[in-house]
Amino acid sequence: MSIWEYANPKKFIATTTPILPWLTGAAIATLVVGLIWGFFFTPEAANFGASVKIFFVHVPSAMMAINAWAMMLVASLIWVIRRHHVSALAARAAAPIGMVFTLIALFTGAVWGQPTWGTWWEWDPRLTSFLILFLFYLGYIALWEAIEDPDTAADLTAVLCMVGSVFAILSRYAVKFWGQGLHQDSTIAKVGERDPLHASYYLPALICMAAFVLIFVALVLIRTQTEIRARRIRALEARMRA
C-alpha cells in the first residue's frame, strides 16, 4: 500500500468523501473559536491599540497565501514527474483559494495600515510582494482557463508554476532592495526573543492559523473532487459523441 494509490481518481473520491464532513466541521469550529477569541477576548496592544485584532485574520491568510502556492508547486512537480491527474487537478483547485487568501491579506493589510501608518497603501516590500503574488495567481488561473485540452493545460500551468516560483522568490528579494519597509518583521517565530508576540495573542493566533489551514485543505479536497468529476463528464460525453 503506497501513498500513490490515492492518485487514482476513484480511490481519491472514495477516501476523501467520508473525511470531508469532519474536516469541514473542524475548519468551521476552529475558525469560529479563533475569530471570536481574537475579536472579543484579547487585550489592546500598547503600540497598536485595538487594531491588533486584525492580526488574527491578516497573518493566517498571508501565511496560507504563500503556502497555497508552495502546495501548487509540489502538486505540479508530482504531475510532471509521475503524471497523476489528481495532482494536476489539485493544483488547479488550490489556485483560486490561494488567490482569495492573498486578497484577504492585502485588504486587511491596507485597512490596518490606514490608522497605524497613516496610509492605505505603502509601496512596502511585503505589501508589494503580495501584490506580485496576486498577479501570479491571476496569470496561473487565466492560463488554466484559456487552454482547452486538459493535459496540455496541466503541463503548461505546471511549467508556469515552476518558473513563476523562481521569479516570485527573485521578486521578493528584488523588492527588498528596492524599498525600505514600514511593515514589521514576522513576530510568530520570535518567541523568547526580545520583542516576542505577547502570550495572550499566541493561542488565538495559533487557532486561527489552524483554522485557515483546515479551510484550505477542506476547500482543496472539495474543489479537486469537482475537477475530477468535470473531467469525467468531459470524457464520457466525448465517448458518447464518438
Place this chain on the structure above:
Amino acid sequence: MIALLKRDLALAVRAGGGFGLGLAFFLIVITLVPFGVGPDTGLLGRIAPGIVWVAALLAALLSLDRIFALDHEDGSLPLLATSPLPLEGVALIKGLAHWITTGLPLTIVAPVLGFLLNLDTAAFPWLLASLALGTPALSMIGAFGAALTVGLRRGGLLMSLLVLPLYVPTLIFGALVVARGAEGFSTHMPLLMLAGITAGVFALMPFATAAALRINLR
C-alpha cells in the same frame, strides 16, 4: 543556429516584421508621459529612469507574440522541432533575434529620449549599460511567455498577464541602476544583480521555453 538567426532577422526587417514598430511605440510612450505629469523638468528628471524602463518593457512586450506565432501559423515550428537543432537552441536563438530587433535598437535610442525627459547627464552611461544588460532578459522571458501561449488564438492579452509579473526583478534592478547613477551613488550592486538575472535567464529559460513548445506541439 546562425542560419536560423539570419532567417529570423531577415524576416523581422522585411516589411510587416514589425521591426520599427516597437521603436516607434517606445518613442510615443516617452513623449506621452510629460503630457500626463506636466512639463516640470525637475520631476521628469527624477522619474525618467522608471519611465524609460517601463516604456522599454512595454515595447518589448508588444512584439513578443510574433516570436513563435508566425512560425506556428505557417507550419515551420514543427519543422524546427524535428530538425537536428535542439529545441532549446531554437528557443535561445528566437529570444536573441527578438532582442536584436527590439532590445538593441531601444538601447541605442534611449539616451536621446533621456534628453527629452531631462535625465541627469551623469546617468546616461548607466542608462545604456542597464538597458544593454537588462533587455536581453526581457526578450528571453518573453520568449517563454510566447511559447506558453503559442497555440492559443487570442493569446496576446493572456501572454501580457503571464509575462509582466516575471519582468518585476529585471525592472527593479534596471531602473535602480539608472536612478542611483543619476544621484551619483554606487551602481555596483544593482548592476551585478541585473547581470546575474540576465545570465540566469539565458541559462535556464531556453529549457523552460523548449518544454512549453514541446507540450504545445504534441
Place this chain on the structure above:
Amino acid sequence: MIPELGKYAFAVLSSYGVSILLLVGLAWMSVQRARKLRQRLEEVEARMKRHG
C-alpha cells in the same frame, strides 16, 4: 458586548467582515459547483447506461 475599538473600529470591523465574506463566498461557490457537477455526472452516467 462589542469591545471598545476606538478609532480602529472601522479597520477592525471591516477586515473581519471582508475576510469572512470572502471566505464564505469562496466556500459557497465551491460547494455550489461541486453539487452541480455531481448531479451532471450522475445524469451523464445514467444516460451512458441506457445507451449501453
